[in-house]
Amino acid sequence: VQLVESGGGSVQAGGSLRLSCTDSAHTHNPSCWGWFRQAPGKEREGVASVDRDGTITYADSVKGRFTISQDNAKNTLYLQMNSLIPEDTAMYYCTLDSNSLGWWLVQHPSEWDYWEQGTQVTVSS
Helix, strand or coil: EEEECCCCCEECCCCEEEEEECCCCCCCCEEEEEEEEEECCCCCHHHHHHHHCCEEEEEECCCCCEEEECCCCCEEEEEECCCCCCCEEEEEEEEECCCCCCCCHHHCCHHHHHEEECCEEECCC
């Protein structure tokens, strides 16, 4: 599996960013894929996920502001982030799992099977 992430950057509070993640290997059919984030000195936090059947789960902290979506033809996952706040500042990781579902993984982000280098999102006040 090779997850290629893009779209991170720096924005002011209230701004938007869209993260993309492409499974360039096209060899994996995950039960769930999604995003978690981790800020320096803080615990990993689940952000959002989408299951193979299309079920979507969001962390309470991002509901109403973030939208996760996927393009199956392009094997790409997206995270549209609107109304960003400084507390959203973190490294964001695209991740996938072979067996578990998003409702579990968003609450237990240490349980994801696979992730790679991440992309930095910085929100200034």
